[in-house]
Amino acid sequence: MSLSPRFIAFILAFLISLITTSFLAFVEGVSRGMMFVSAISAFISSFFLVLYAVDILVFREVNKMYRTIHKLKMKDFNLAPRKKLITESNPLKTINDEIFVYVTKKQKEIDELKKLELFRREFLADVSHEFKTPIFAAQGFIHTLLDGAMDDENVRERFLIKAAKNLDSLDVLVKDLLVLSQMETGDIKMNIAPIDIRLLALNIFSRLENIAKDKDVTFKVKPDELAEVWVLADADRMEQVMLNLIENAVKYGNEGGKVIVHFSEGKKFVEIAVRDNGPGIPHEHLNRIFERFYRIDKSRSKEIGGTGLGLAIVKHILNAHDTKIAVMSKPEKGTTFSFKLEKAYISPASESIPEAAATQANP
Template identity: 35%
Template sequence: MKHNSIMIKLWSGIIITILCILFMSMFFQTRFLYSFYFNEKVKEVEKIGQDIARALGRNEYNFNIPYVDAIKNVNDMIIVTDISGRITYITGSVDYKQGWVFGLKYLDDILDGEKIQDGNKMLKGLDSLIIGVPIKRSQEPLWDVKQKQLYENEIESRALQEIIGAVYIVTPLEPLETTIQAIKIQFLYIFIGAIIISSLIALLLSHSFSDPLIKINDAAKEIARGNYNTKIHLKSSREIITLGETINNLARQLSRVEQIRREFIANVSHELRTPLSYLKGYTEILIDGLAETDSDREKYLNIILEESERLRKMVDEILHLSQIEAGSIQLKLSSFSIDALIKRTIDKILPLAVKRDISIKYNKVDDDLLLCLADENRIKQVLINLLTNATKHSYDHSNILISSYRLNDRIYICVRDFGEGISEEDLPFIWDRFYTAGKSKDKSIEGIGLGLSIIKSIINAHGCDITVNSVKEEGTEFCFWLPSYAEN
C-alpha cells in the first residue's frame, strides 16, 4: 500500500485528530485538577491555622497543650512562634526544637496581619505547602452568646486585636501529586484504548471511502484505453454514487461519440472515394484519348467539374465549422428581412424537393417584414441547411412547413418536415460533428454530418439558440430565434 494513498491519509488524519483531542484534554484536565485540589488544600490548611490562632488569641490553649485535635493529617507539622519568631510549640518534626527561630522571612507579613503561603521541602525532603496565620490577642468582653457570635464575625476589628505570634502549618503535597499521577495513568490507558478503537473505525471509514474511488479510478483508466463498456456499481454515499453514475454516463457518451466518429470516417471515406474515382477514371479516359467525340469529352469534363465541386463543398464544410468554433470568423451584422430571405431560400431548394414530389409551404401571419439584426449570409446558410435536411429526411409526396413570427424583441423561425424523424436515442447527439441519422432518400444531397453542427455554431455565435422536437416516423421541427431590428 502506497504511503500517499488516500486510505493511509484518511486513517492518519483521523488518528492524529483523536490523539490531539485526547492530549489537550489530558493537559487541561490535569492542570485544572491540580489547581483545584491545590486551592482546596490551601483553604483547608488555612482554616486549621485560623482555628488554632483564634484559640491561642483567646487564651483557650496555653503553649504546653498539644494541638492534636486540630491536626487533620498525621503528616502535618505545626509550629507556633512568638512575635519575634521564636518557636513556642512544635509538633510533627524532630528537625526543629522549641526555642529555635523560625519564619523570619515571613515575620514582616505576619506583623502586618497577613497570611502567608509558600512551598518548601521541610517534610522528609518532599514538596510541601506552608501556611502561616498571625495570632491576634482578643480582648473579648463578657457578652451573651448572640453578641459573642457577632464579635467573632467582626474579629478583624483592629481596636480589639494585638498580634502576639504566628501559627505555621506545613503539609505534604505528595497525596495531591499522587492523585494527579494516577489521573495521568488513567489517561494513558484511555489513550491506548482510544488508539485501538479509533484505528479500527478509521480503517473502516477510510476503506469505505477510498474503495469506491479506486473503482472509479480503475474505470476511468479503462475508458482512457478505449473500453467504453465499463460499468461502475457502487454502494456508498449519495455523492460517491452520483460520481459513479456520471462516469457511467461519460462512458456511454464517449461510446456514442466513438461510434459517430467511426461512422464519419466511413462516410467521408465513401464520399471521397466516389468523386476521386470519377476524377481519376475520366481524367485517364481523356489523357488516353478514349473520348471519341467532342460531346463525349464535354460530358466527361462536366462530370470532372461536378465531382470537383462536390469535393470542394465537403472540404469547405469541414473548414467552415472549424473556423466558426475557433472564433476566427467575424459576423457582419446588418438589418434584413427574414421574410424575403426565406422566400429566396425556398426558391433555391425547391428543385430538390420537386424531384420527390415534396411541397414547401411558407406560413406568415401578417405583412410584417420581420426585420432582423444578424449576419444575412450566415442565416442564409442556416436556412439552406435546415431546408436541405428537411428535404433529405422527408417522405416522398409529403410537405415541409416554414413559419415565422415576431414575439416581443425576437423573431422566431421554424422548419418542420413530415418524415422519418429522429429517435430518442439519437436526439442528444444531433448537434455533434459528423452526425448522420438515417440515409437520404435522394443520394444527390447526401452529406457528411456537419450541417447541424454548423447551424448551431452560427446561431450561438449570434447569442441566440436553436431547439428541436422530433417524433420517430412522424417528423422533425427545428426552431431558432434572432434579435429583431429597431431604429434605436
C-alpha cells in the same frame, strides 16, 4: 471549536489524570498530596505523549497529504485558500472530502476523454469515407480517359463532366469542414445587425424553386399578416441556417408536400420554425442529427447529395448567436426545426439600412 493537537492532547491528558486519580482514591493509605502529585504527573506525561502522537504521527502527515493535493491541484480543482489543516474542525473528514472531489473530477475527465477519443475515431473514419468517394470516382474517370477513352469525343466530354462534378463535391466538403472548424475555434466572428428574416426566407424560396418544382413541394410563410420580421443576426450566417433547413425540408420531405416557415413574435424574441410534412425522423436519431457526417439513411442521403455537415454548421452558427436549435419529429407527420433570435426594433427612418443588408445576403 478547533480540534488542534494541543486541544486534543489537553482533553485526553485531563481524562487520563482524572481516571488515575479516581483509582488512587480507592486505594488505602494514599494521601491527598500523593493523589495531587499523581494527577499532575499523569496529566503532564499524558499531555506530551498524546501531543507527540497526534501532532507528529497524525496531523503532520495529514497536512503533508493536504499539501500534496494542493500541488496536484489543476485549474478545475477548487480548494479553499491555503491554510493548515489543523485549523479545521475535522481534518480527516476534510482531507477525505478533498480526495473524493479530486477523484470524482478526474473520473469525469477520463470519461470525457474516452468520449472524445471515440468521437475522434468516428470522425476520422467518416472524413476518410467522405473524401474517398469523390476522389476515387474522379480518379476512375480520369484514368479511364488516360487509358484510351480520350479518343472518343463523347466519352471524353461525359467523363470529364463527371470528374468535375466529383471534384466540385470535394471542394464543397473541404469548404464546409473549414467553416465548421473556424466556427468551433471562434475564428469566425458574427456581424450582428438587424435583418428582415421573413424577406430572407422568401428569397431562399426563390432560390430553391427548381428543386421544389421537381418534387411538387409548396412553400408557405406564416402568419400571413406579417409583412416583415426584424431580428438581430448575422445576415450571411443566418442565410446559411435558413437555406440548410429549408433545403433539407424539401429534399427529405415527401413529394407533393409542404414546407412552412412559421414566425412567432414574443416580447424580446422571435421564434423561427421550419416545418415539413415528410416521413419524419426516428426518435433514436434525434439526438445525433447535429453530429458531423451523421446520416439517418446513408444510401438515401448519398442519392440526395450533401456533405453531411449542414446541420452541424447550423448548430454552431446558432450557438454563436447565443441560441439553440430544437427539433421535433413524428413518424409520417413531419419534422420541425425551431430556434429563437432577439427582436430588432426598427424605426421608419432606419429601415433602408437593414433592407440593404438583407438584399446583400441574397445577391
